Each structure stands twice: as C-alpha cells, then as structure tokens.
Amino acid sequence: MNRKKKLAIIGSGISGLSAAYFLKDNYDITVYEKNAVFGGHSRTISIVDNKKSKVDVDTGFIVLNNRTYPLLNKLLKDLEVDIEDTEMSFAISANDGQLEWAGSSLNTLFAQRKNLFNISMLRGVLDIIKFNAKAKDFIKKSPNLSLGQLIKKMNLGSWFRDYYILPMGGAIWSCPSSTMLGFPATTFVSFFDNHGLLSLKNRPQWHTIKNKSKEYVKALVTSISKNNTLKKNCDIEYIDCLNDKIQIKECGKDLVVYNEVLFACHPVEILPILKSINPAVQSALKKFSREKNIAYTHCDSMQMPKERKCWSSWNYLYRKGSEASRVAVTYWMNKLQHINPDIPLFVTLNPVSPIAKEKIYDVHEFYHPVFDQAAIDGQLAINEKQGNSHIWFCGAYLRYGFHEDGVWSAVEVSRRIKKSDIF
Secondary structure, eight states: OOOOOEEEEEOOSHHHHHHHHHHTTTSEEEEEOSSSSSOTTOOEEEEEOTTOOEEEEESSOOEEETTTOHHHHHHHHHHTOOEEEEOOOEEEEETTTTEEEESSOHHHHTSSGGGGGOHHHHHHHHHHHHHHHHHHHHHHHOTTOBHHHHHHHTTOOHHHIIIIIHHHHHHHHTOOHHHHTTSBHHHHHHHHHHTTTTOSSSOOOEEEETTOTHHHHHHHHHHHTTTSEEEOSOOEEEEEEETTEEEEEETTSOOEEESEEEEOSOHHHHTTTBOSOOHHHHHHHTTOOEEEEEEEEEOOGGGSOSSGGGOOSEEEEEOTTOTTTOOOEEEEHHHHTTOOTTSOOEEEESOSSOOOGGGEEEEEEEEEEOOSHHHHHHHHHHHHHTTGGGEEEOOGGGTTSSHHHHHHHHHHHHHHHHTSOOO
C-alpha cells in the first residue's frame, strides 16, 4: 500500500480550507493556522444584547449570489450547508448627512428632496447612465487605464467620482478612495458588468448562509479532520525547501518534513517565513499589498444615514478629508441576516466618528488585498511559478479578492497538484 504524500497548508481561510477539502483523500494534510480559530474572514460571533438575548452575527464574509459565486455555491451544496435570500442595497451619507442618497428607488435616490434641484447631483446621475452604457467600449480601446484615468477619459464629473463610483468601489473592495483611483479599470468594469452593476435590470439574487458562516467552516473542518490534521495557534519560524523536501519549523518545536507546501495566506505573511526563496517568486510576492480595516460590531445607529429611508444593506460614510486614509462602511446586519429589528445590529469598518463604548459588542482587525496594477502583474507571475520547488499558492488575492475567488483559487491549485479535475 502506497503511503500518501505529505502536504502542508498554511492558512485556514476559505482558500486553505477549500484546498484541504479538495485534496483530503489524496494527501496526508496538515493545516497550520496562526489564530485561535479556523475560518479567516468567515467570522461569526455571538453577542448578548441589552435584553439578554443571544444573537449570532457574521462580521467578515456575509453574502454571496446565484450568478457570480458558482464554485462557492457548489461547495456549500456539497457540504449540505443551507443558504437563504437576502437583499443588497447601497447608500451614501456624506459630510454628517449633508448629502444622502440610496439606490433602491427614485424615492430613496432623492430622499433629500432638495437634491431634485442639485445640479451637480443631477449631472452625476447622467454620468452614471453614461458610465454604465459606455465604460466597456472605452476599456476595449484603452485596456491599461486606471479607474482614475478612465473617469477623466470619459469626462465624468466630480459628483460621479466622489459620491458614486469611488464609494461603490471602496465599499466593495474595502479600500479608500485614493487606492480606488489606481485600481485597474479593466478589472473594475469587468467586475461591475459580471455583477449586474452596469444595468438597473438583470441583478443577481443575493444570499447569506443560514445559521451564519460558522456553519460552513464547521462542515469543512469536520470533513477534513477525519483523516487529516488541523492545528491552531501555530507560530511558524520558517519554511524552507531543502534536498527536494519542504521543511517547516514552528517556534519551540521540532522540524517537520513535507513533500509539498501550499501557502493559503497573503504574500505579506509569506515573505517573512519562506527561506531560500526563488528571486522570481520573491519578486512576484512583493507586488501584493493589503489594507487594514477595523470592524466594530455595535448597536449605534449614528453610524447609519440620518435619513431613515436611506438605510441600506451597505452604507458608505464619507467625510471630506477622511477619504484618503480608510474606507468607512456600515453593514446593516438586521437587513442582511434577518436579525430581529428590535435588536439594532451593525458592523462598521473604520467609523468616521467614535462609537460609544457601551454600544460596542466586538472589535476586530481585518486585512483586505489591494488591487493595483502591480497586484494584477503579480497574479500572472505567481501563476507561472506554481509548484516550483514543491511550493504552491492560493488565495482570493489571486483574482478579485472575494470568497468566490478564494474557492476558485483553491480549485485551480488543487487541480494542478492533484492532476485531475475538482468537483
């Protein structure tokens, strides 16, 4: 009987757990996780509100849809994890509520009736129509533009830029407006097109996981751990390839030897621990960066639009002067995850105004990949170096940065490691 080859997977987010799931019957797998819990951005917490009611809520990964998340949907079905419909809507609250609008209807677009006479906003709405109709044509002619360059080339105004496209992009990719201006326009427009954001019709149906994302993490861990090992609180000193073998050294522990290693974490975390690194691989990994975002789970409605009819699933909070540093977004969890409205519950990234301590349930740091031209170049370079010296890479950073991309990356690398199709 042939002994299975040993595979180490570094990281237990959606990419690492998916890859371990796809390869669990073919390799002797050990998953290394630096944190005290598995799941990465799939982070469900339990809170007790002021009425002593216990509520589960997701603070990282929240939604998927029926069109652009085919692999994640297939994985959840394979795991027998149920999903339920949710509603996606978007709102802007700028400069302490001086300008507010939401995209749900004409009534919410002009929730502040004064904006019916706001010439800048009316021009901005026309610019939205123009962008939706013509952005793809501009990209075909000039595929190497940044988003900022595309806005200028299309002669789109400052209202469109500051109160629509940059907030939308910033909310989607969890990065500030200054970063979004450098975002590759081809990637941006392609994403908007695929998600139905260039049209008022043909929008996908959005879903959230019934009983929250902890359900799928639990299902993956249970399945993987039947014949493999998953380790938490791992402090890796270094990883090296020597004599055609992978060596992993945890602080204070003996060296362990593997046949292959799959890095399912961001390059920022890979570079400090990977020894004897190929210069071309090192150069590729250095092309990636990430943004830190602090997520507050709370019950403070001051982090929502002042105009109640503007309240949406995603609410972008804009204050002049703050746009260059960090994105500020509030997710209305009652609406997104069908939580009793008697228990107001929000998750805010990087609030523009302080939240009262007594209204905060949880604070957590998330890191989101930055997508500039360097990152797009890095994606191509990593793909060419996959498997060199028995070292592999997967992660949402290798495509668009979302949960579907994490599964896609795991499928692609698992197919190459396994040398057969996945699913």
